[in-house]
Amino acid sequence: MSKPFLYTILSPELLNIYDIKDSIVVIIDVFRATSTIATALYNGAEKIIPVDSVDKCIAIGKQTPNSITAGERDGKIIEGLEYGNSPTDYPRSFIEGKTLVLTTTNGTKLLHMALNNGAKEIITGSFPNLNAVCSFLSKQNKNVFLGCSAWKNRVNLEDTLFAGAVIHQIKKHFTVHCDSSLMAEQMYALHKKDLYAFARLTTHWHRLSQYGLEKDLEFCVTENVANVLPQYKNGSLISSTNF
Amino acid sequence: MSKPFLYTILSPELLNIYDIKDSIVVIIDVFRATSTIATALYNGAEKIIPVDSVDKCIAIGKQTPNSITAGERDGKIIEGLEYGNSPTDYPRSFIEGKTLVLTTTNGTKLLHMALNNGAKEIITGSFPNLNAVCSFLSKQNKNVFLGCSAWKNRVNLEDTLFAGAVIHQIKKHFTVHCDSSLMAEQMYALHKKDLYAFARLTTHWHRLSQYGLEKDLEFCVTENVANVLPQYKNGSLISSTNF
Numbered sequence: 001m002s003k004p005f006l007y008t009i010l011s012p013e014l015l016n017i018y019d020i021k022d023s024i025v026v027i028i029d030v031f032r033a034t035s036t037i038a039t040a041l042y043n044g045a046e047k048i049i050p051v052d053s054v055d056k057c058i059a060i061g062k063q064t065p066n067s068i069t070a071g072e073r074d075g076k077i078i079e080g081l082e083y084g085n086s087p088t089d090y091p092r093s094f095i096e097g098k099t100l101v102l103t104t105t106n107g108t109k110l111l112h113m114a115l116n117n118g119a120k121e122i123i124t125g126s127f128p129n130l131n132a133v134c135s136f137l138s139k140q141n142k143n144v145f146l147g148c149s150a151w152k153n154r155v156n157l158e159d160t161l162f163a164g165a166v167i168h169q170i171k172k173h174f175t176v177h178c179d180s181s182l183m184a185e186q187m188y189a190l191h192k193k194d195l196y197a198f199a200r201l202t203t204h205w206h207r208l209s210q211y212g213l214e215k216d217l218e219f220c221v222t223e224n225v226a227n228v229l230p231q232y233k234n235g236s237l238i239s240s241t242n243f
Numbered sequence: 244m245s246k247p248f249l250y251t252i253l254s255p256e257l258l259n260i261y262d263i264k265d266s267i268v269v270i271i272d273v274f275r276a277t278s279t280i281a282t283a284l285y286n287g288a289e290k291i292i293p294v295d296s297v298d299k300c301i302a303i304g305k306q307t308p309n310s311i312t313a314g315e316r317d318g319k320i321i322e323g324l325e326y327g328n329s330p331t332d333y334p335r336s337f338i339e340g341k342t343l344v345l346t347t348t349n350g351t352k353l354l355h356m357a358l359n360n361g362a363k364e365i366i367t368g369s370f371p372n373l374n375a376v377c378s379f380l381s382k383q384n385k386n387v388f389l390g391c392s393a394w395k396n397r398v399n400l401e402d403t404l405f406a407g408a409v410i411h412q413i414k415k416h417f418t419v420h421c422d423s424s425l426m427a428e429q430m431y432a433l434h435k436k437d438l439y440a441f442a443r444l445t446t447h448w449h450r451l452s453q454y455g456l457e458k459d460l461e462f463c464v465t466e467n468v469a470n471v472l473p474q475y476k477n478g479s480l481i482s483s484t485n486f
Contacts, residue, residue: 010398013256017396153260155253157422179400179446183430190433203422 005143006174008163008181011150012110020145021118026125026133026166029107029149030158031204032085034230035220037102037237038129039087042226044096047236050108054078057103064099071103076211078103086216087128087226099236106149111232114147124237127162127195128219128226134169136229136243144174146181157187157202158221161195164188165223195221248386249417251406251424254393255353263388264361269368269376269409272350272392273401274447275328277473278463280345280480281372282330285469287339290479293351297321300346307342314346319454321346329459330371330469342479349392354475357390367480370405370438371462371469377412379472379486387417389424400430400445401464404438407431408466438464 009015028034037048049064051057054071058080061069070083077084085104102108107124114122120142125133137144146166148159164184167176171185191198199205199221208217219225231240252258271277280291292307294300297314301323304312313326320327328347345351350367357365363385368376380387389409391402407427410419414428434441442448442464451460462468474483 010253011257013260014254014396014398017256153257154421155257155423155426157426160422160426177446177449178397179403180398182444183398183400183403183426186433187426187429190429201425203420206420 003173003175004141006146006167006171006176006181007178008146008148008167008184010148010155010160010180011153012106012113013153015110015113015117015147018145020114022120023143023145024121024123024137024140025114025119025145025147026123026137027107027111027114027147027149028125028159028162029104029110030126030162030220031208031217032087032220033102033104033107033149034124035126035128036085036087036090037124037230038126038226038228040090040095040100041228041230041237041239043090043092045090045100046097047238048100048102048230049236050111051101051103052108052112054080054103057081057101061101064101066097067099067101069101073105086213087219088216106151110147110149122232124230125162125166127165127221127223129228129230130165130223132227132229132243134166137166138170138173151204156204158199158204160184161188161191165192246416246418247384249389249410249414249419249424250421251389251391251410251427253391253398253403253423254396255349255356256396258353258356258360258390261388263357265363266386266388267364267366267380267383268357268362268388268390269366269380270350270354270357270390270392271368271402271405272347272353273369273405273463274451274460275330275463276345276347276350276392277367278369278371279328279330279333280367280473281369281469281471283333283338283343284471284473284480284482286333286335288333288343289340290481291343291345291473292479293354294344294346295351295355297323297346300324300344304344307344309340310342310344312344316348329456330462331459349394353390353392365475367473368405368409370408370464370466372471372473373405373408373466375470375472375486377409380409381413381416394447399447401442401447403427404431404434408435
């Protein structure tokens with residue numbers, strides 16, 4: 001039996017050149033949306049509603065009991081929302097049982113693009129939930145697209161590295177005929193022992209560390225510290241036990 | 244004095260997210276358009292007219308004295324044109340003094356996009372003319388965009404590797420604040436000693452080697468065997484001595 005395909009899409013701008021119908025799409029936004037999503041679910045959030053605009057975020061927040069609104073543009077909390085896009089904002093003592101209505105610069109945008117393009121199934125991935133993602137993907141026998149959220153459509157290293165980390169673990173289950181995937185895996189293999197040090201060279205790290213977010217960024221490149229599987233169902237990301 | 248910027252654009256689909264006005268754009272299509280362009284000029288072609296459609300190629304060929312028409316789609320000579328897109332098609336004994344009217348799958352398309360987006364200056368780059376490109380760029384004190392032609396907009400390794408080879412040589416003259424460039428340079432540094440072997444892993448190599456083009460592909464990853472500077476002027480690529 002032939003193996004399913006795996007592709008890496010390095011920027012949302014490149015999504016349209018692939019046919020993602022009936023495939024699993026992994027949304028990757030390492031700094032910081034998908035790291036925050038994993039952490040909030042790991043710490044007991046009931047669900048996360050990813051929305052692609054601030055207005056929707058506020059409106060849905062008002063309609064949803066026991067919810068909080070959160071989001072950032074360019075690394076800062078947006079006016080009108082209550083919280084930011086930092087994993088450290090969501091300890092269990094605060095987030096357990098709550099619904100997080102979240103909008104971010106890149107990650108939630110890509111998720112909605114994937115939905116509109118007919119993805120069969122959407123999960124989110126980040127270093128904190130690396131193993132859950134790999135375990136899930138390797139059991140599905142379906143085509144997989146690793147979708148990097150990038151930064152304003154510019155290819156970024158941290159999302160590429162995470163794609164590489166996934167490929168490194170699960171490539172034997174897939175046909176990988178994709179130069180972006182080959183490059184991503186090699187970059188991860190080259191730097192897996194010093195992800196902290198290497199991540200400091202990325203443009204996004206430079207941008208966000210100006211806002212005092214270094215601790216956040218370190219957390220976001222730490223593997224398996226929030227090992228849940230965020231799965232998109234009926235408009236929300238919920239923690240699935242299917243891995 | 245601050246240094247000019249250097250960015251790498253991994254696919255034509257990403258060109259629109261950068262402001263390339265007043266900058267130098269290097270068109271890169273390693274397999275095989277820009278390798279063929281360098282070789283034909285090195286072997287004495289008077290000029291190369293890159294066109295973005297087969298119809299234009301035929302029409303311009305008819306109007307141009309001492310010209311030949313050439314082009315490929317998906318690695319094969321197009322019906323209605325005379326020659327293909329292989330550097331070995333253009334030895335000095337054949338091409339000297341002639342005008343080559345050329346259309347290819349990815350490279351000429353990107354060149355016309357760069358023109359339409361207001362690039363100040365356009366040159367073409369490939370491993371056979373690596374040093375000429377580096378020498379020219381390092382003296383201009385202008386912003387540079389390394390534009391990878393990719394394959395039907397999918398990011399490819401061979402163009403990325405060439406961008407990396409350029410960055411490896413000239414980065415001290417530029418501000419490089421671009422994750423794609425960092426990645427490209429690291430991939431080149433990792434494989435520069437075994438470019439032949441590594442290039443065999445690319446999807447494009449697999450595609451073209453099915454057509455018996457292995458010798459071509461090896462030539463296309465050989466550095467400085469056709470060290471000219473193809474510069475776009477008044478609709479043609481000519482060999483510039485400005486390097």
